[in-house]
Amino acid sequence: MKDVAAAAGVGLKTVSRVVNGEAGVSEETARRVRAVIDQLGFRRNDGARLLRQGARTGSVGLLLEDVADPFYSQLSRAVEEVVRAHGALLLTGSSAEDSERERALALGFCARRVDGLVVVPTSADHGYLAPEAAAGTALVCVDRPMPGLDVDTVLADNRAGAAIGTAHLLRQGHRRIGYLGDAPDIFTAAERLAGYRQAMADAGHPVDESWIAMGRPDPLEVRFVLARLLGGPEPVTALMCGNNRTTVAVLRELAGRQERPALVGFDDFELADLLAVPVTVVAQDPALMGRTAAELLFRRLHGEPAPAQHILVRTRLIPRGSGEIPP
Amino acid sequence: MKDVAAAAGVGLKTVSRVVNGEAGVSEETARRVRAVIDQLGFRRNDGARLLRQGARTGSVGLLLEDVADPFYSQLSRAVEEVVRAHGALLLTGSSAEDSERERALALGFCARRVDGLVVVPTSADHGYLAPEAAAGTALVCVDRPMPGLDVDTVLADNRAGAAIGTAHLLRQGHRRIGYLGDAPDIFTAAERLAGYRQAMADAGHPVDESWIAMGRPDPLEVRFVLARLLGGPEPVTALMCGNNRTTVAVLRELAGRQERPALVGFDDFELADLLAVPVTVVAQDPALMGRTAAELLFRRLHGEPAPAQHILVRTRLIPRGSGEIPP
DNA sequence: TGCGTCGGAGACAACGTTGTCGTCGATGGC
DNA sequence: GCCATCGACGACAACGTTGTCTCCGACGCA
Known part of the structure; x- marks a missing residue:
């Protein structure tokens, strides 16, 4: 200049x-x-401009587990759309479920003075964000709540969704229903498992703990689990899968086996309707969740005071065939 | 302070x-x-720090068509990984194939003084980036070249890939092969169409122009095109699809029809192997492309002089069934 | 005691902007 | 002819840092 x-x-x-x-x-x-x-x-030089004006930087950070996961990439796109509509720029980071990495990214974003942060938090304590929040950085959680900090939060109704899916299988006459979920320290995984248990309890059917397998959706692990669930003297007749990656891993493994248990997946995925047996799912709405979270963020930035809001986004069952297979 | x-x-x-x-x-x-x-x-305040030091900002911009597209979301994740390994932060923007929007995002990133830009360029002229490049912003294109500016570029071997896919169908005995691609002003779409034509020409089989349909993968449009290609007196016996979204749209439409033409898709997609008829594809490697592009960017940032590099990433045919259906 | 040295710490300028205020010349009204 | 007014423009400080330089007191040594 x-x-x-x-x-x-x-x-x-x-x-x-x-x-x-x-x-x-x-x-x-x-x-x-x-x-x-x-x-x-x-x-x-916008850096100097912002420094001088002491104004907002017009940038927002998005922190999630993995941009390549379809659920998060749709959520991400929705957030981006809202951010763009407000004339801001978006910083993105994948935590890979590693809280240390998440922390480094979050603090990096804050050092760049983002106006706000949309976060899919890992399960670690997030107290370290309190000073940032106090300093005026808007904070919104999506998909999971943030341990150690009460902020605006947008969640799917995980528990009800898993219960609906499980109840659906019960209605088809299934009693021995396996549950495959993600690592239990992940909020959504725990909630959905709770939904499964609740539906079973509500229907008055006991759960055999050996039906439940929680862990990262590793193909080998899934193979092992399915062999156990389907191969024993009293095999399960149906499976409830706790997330899309688990569902896909299970489908891939089932393709190599004889058994055709009924199956309901949590979270919809592309082509679910075109598979040999179309897959019944409890669908979430990642775009709606992302949009809602981003809009909440900008409402904060525009000075809406109010206490932290907690929004629950409904899920819905989409019967396609795999969940209607009889025992 | x-x-x-x-x-x-x-x-x-x-x-x-x-x-x-x-x-x-x-x-x-x-x-x-x-x-x-x-x-x-x-x-x-990193803004002030950077201003004072006049150093790099430790941030990189990624500009692509749509983060929610699996191809780009995988590419995106790979870029992010490299960026993170270099201790930098990533700004992401979806152009939605709108060059004006792309331009606004790119200039926004530059105003924030990103060290470099990884871009999937739209087909518009990008001369406006010349001053940025001259000012030291590293620039790398991926998936498509950048019209109006000669910079480092990482491309899939679109032409050869489409030719291989088409030749595969020819080998199965198909002669009347339809081609459904994206809008022809998109570089990859044009290249792949050229590959199709080349394979047909090399095999000495004439192409009927009515077999070719280029345009955005809109469901209704696809329905119309397929009705024409498959319904006439001389229907095509095979289809070559120019990108994953077209492939999926075609599969969805085919599910509602009687005909089962052979089909080869360009670009792999999740669950392609689990469909009723597993889908033969010409697979790209989006993660490799993203990684390569990002690494190229950082090599530039670390002062590698050399003239602009043009890297071609190979594609490979994955036969799964749909491409091996006889005429 | 005098002098050099050294470690700890602060004053100050500068990075690239922008908000505030002042200057300067032209114009208009009386 | 004088003063008020106004439009165009520049000088300067400040935003939050950090690089450079200087200062000061303690310490060692002759």
Whole structure:
């Protein structure tokens, strides 16, 4: 900018005025300045601008587990759309379920002075974000609550959803229903398992603990679990899967086996309707969740005071075939 | 920082030294400063730091068509991984194939002084990025080249891939092969179509222009096209699909029809192997492309001079069934 | 005691902007 | 001809850091 001013033979402030389209510059001078700007390829340094103005940075951080997961990539896109509508930019980071990594990313975002953070929190304590929140960084959780900090939160109705899916299987006459979920320290995994238990209890059917397998959806692990659930003297006749990756891993493993247990997956996925046996799922709405979270964030940024809100997004059962297989 | 200095009764520079772990501060003083920092919840303002140091910002922009598309979300994740390994942060933006939006995002990123940009360019001219490139912003294109600017570029071997897929269908005895691709102003769409034509020409089989349909993968459009291709007096016996979204749209439409033409898709997708008829595809490697692009970017940032590189990533045919259906 | 040295610590400028205020010349009214 | 007014423009400080330089007191040594 200094260079532009020198080259155009005007004062620094005049260039600033031209760049920002402020009044008080003759058209003649403005033209000259613009010419020099184009010639020198000058671009305003937003960092300095923000520093000076002490204003918002017009940027938002998004922290989730894995952008490549379809659930999160849809959520991510929805957040991005809202952020863009507000003229802001989006920083994205995948925590890979590693709380240390998440922490580093979050603090990195904050050091860049993002206006707000949309977070899918890991299960670790997030007290370290309290100073940031206190300093005015808006904070919204989505998909999971944030341990150690009470902030705006958008969750799917995991418990009810898993209960609905399980009840659906019970209605088909299944009694021995296996449950495969993610690691139990993950909020959604625990909630959904609770939903399964609740549906079984409500129907008055006891749960054999050996039907339950919680852990990362590793193909080998899934193979082992399915062999156990389907291969014993009293095999389960139906499976409830706790998330889309588990569902897919199970489908892939089932393709290599004889048994065709009924199956309901939690979370919808592309092509579920086109599989050999179309897959019945409890669908979430990741786009709605992302949009809601982002809008909540901007409402905060626009000064909405109110206490922390907790929003529950409904899930819905989509029967497609796999969940209607009789025992 | 000023506040911390005042509260701790030390000079500004001393706080700076403590924050940055520089030498020249007695342990006693450092402890006191750290205590005040914790108490006040102070975080260094990286904007000011960067401004002062005139150094790199440690941030990279990623500009693609749509984060929610599995191809791009995998590419995105790979880029993120490399960026993280270099201790940088990632800004993401979806252009939605709108060059004006892309331009706004790119300039926004540059105003934030990203060190570099990884871009999946739209087909519009990108001359506006020349000043940025000249100013030292590293620039790498991935998936498509950038019209109007010669920069590092990572592309899939679209032409060869489409040719291989088409040749595969020809080998099964197909002669009337339909081609459904994306809008022809998209580089990859044009290249793949060219590959199809080339394979047909190499095999000495004429192409009827009515077999070719190029456009956005809209369900209704696909329905119309398939009705035409499969319903006429001389229906095509095989289909080559130019991208994953088209493939999925075609599969969905085919599910409601009687005909079972052979089908090869360009770009792999999850569950392709588990469909009623597993889908033969020409697979790309989005993660490899993203990783390569990001690594190229950081090599530039670390001062590798060399002229712009153009890297071609190979594709490979994965026969699964749908491409081996005879005429 | 005098002098050099050394470690700890602060003063100050500068990074690239922008808000505030002042200057300067032209214009208009009396 | 004089003063008030106004528009165009520049000087300067400040945003929150950090690099450089300087200062000060303690210490060792002759």
